[in-house]
Amino acid sequence: MKDYLVRGLVNSKNCRVFACQTTNLLEKARQEHDLWPTASAALGRMMSATLMMAAMNKNNEKMTVTINGGGPIGTMMAVTRGDGHIKGFVGDPHVHYTYNDTGHLAVGVAVGTQGTLQVIRDMGLKEPFCGTVPLQTGEIGDDFSYYFMASEQTPSVVSVGVLVDETNEILSSGGFIIQLLPEATEEDISYIEEKIKDFPAVSSLIHEGKTPEEILKMIFDDVEITDRQDLFFTCDCSREKMINALSTIGKQELQSMIDEDHGCEITCQFCNTKYQFSEEELQNLINRL
Template sequence: MSDYIVRATAADDSIRAFAMTGRETVEFARKAHETSPVVTAALGRLLCAGAMMGSMMKGEKDVLTLMVRGTGPIKGMTVTAKSNGFVKGYPQEPVVLLPARESDGKLDVGAAVGGGYLTVIKDLGLKEPYSGQVPLRTGEIAEDLTYYFAESEQVASSVGLGVLMEKNNTVKQAGGFIIQLMPDVTDEVIDALEKKISTISSVTTMLDNGYTPEKILEEILGDFDLHIYEERIETGFKCDCSRRKVEKVLHGIDKHELQNMIDDDIPVGVECHFCNTKYLFSKDELRRILVE
């Protein structure tokens, strides 16, 4: 298992925590969408967050969707995650070229995303899915999710996310953590945890130094009676699109439109937003769909 998520508790169960490594997940997305480095970093952070947040859900059919709509050149990103840990996602603009941040020379994800909104939708199989929306605070994704948890779910949290690129623009490291305080946490624990988090290295630095998800949680919560669950949750980029599902979409198209496609006498291509897989339908296939 290469990419995986671990779960943990600490401080007599008054803290719950998640951490993951997701290099292959983000590299798959980079290849599928042919993203530029800053888009890879932005989408990669959202994918890692989605995978961890998806693993928080209980039901096998529960689905989480994260949507970022920003004023920056990326314009927006969408990530969908399931409770089994697998994710998929896409950017609206895959290629964005921006200068590095002057302060530290790192990719300027905040400028690429810009201002706007973060929307979280949880489909738990109820009549109506839960939906929460907050304004983007920085566009850096981690800070925006920290704000979302506090405002929409009333859960004090610390979110760390990172994507480190190689010089050839492939993904070198990716991952993150989510630390959340439960209602019975004491002020003493809160103060000590805030002090500890203020001293830790960035997610990419820890990953590049060989830290596993377990080691990341030990670095943050090792002084808080940390208990890491033995089960690792496998994660990765996994799209559930199929030719059959696309055909169902074509069945919903107006008959006159389908007939126009047939009259054009060229194969019709339908592309999946999430993984860029293209499905071609011949004139004979379109005619069969029209009859059906």
């Protein structure tokens, strides 16, 4: 089944809902970055939450989410334009921890809690909107829930999960978000809390073959699906963009690349594509500057 996201409304419970399956795009990211299981789980959870957050706005704004909790995984980043395409990376892809008592992947240990979750929305205005909150658990879902409450004053349930095979392949990835609307009552909140209390792990449901729509219907019988969007892991890097990046480092640095290395190689953080530049190309760039 291909990856996709749905958006919906539950009028009887005064909330809006989102759900996604991201198994294939995370598997592509795993292969491109050589992710170990806990790193896969961290990036997968982050990309699922980021895609659903981007779907909350219909104007295709660029959204960049950065998490750094001081843990061994380092800085994590995901970027999307709300068009279903996402790219992302983690600082150290070779991170793997499990909790002794459950054997589950210890994402919180890998990410850490001594840091922040930052969301930058670039809507094409003079200044992008930037919201930053301290990390709560490093488990990603809890941290996005806290972000919605603290930064956007929107009470939200965020459930994201990843299941990884013993061979490191991604078995399932995805999640759902429930957001209360201003009209929500105490009864609505109680209903959602009761439903979520013992709700199965979203990664297990996806692995069993449940679709995003079916997962939402397990919580709300009368959910109305209003939109659907296909999802992909894609990088928009190019040789031209790398030249633009080189042009920002200055003539002196470019000259030292020519003198010491007789050229340079740049690797894209998001997809690991390597770009080679010769002495002649660097000299032409110096001349242009």
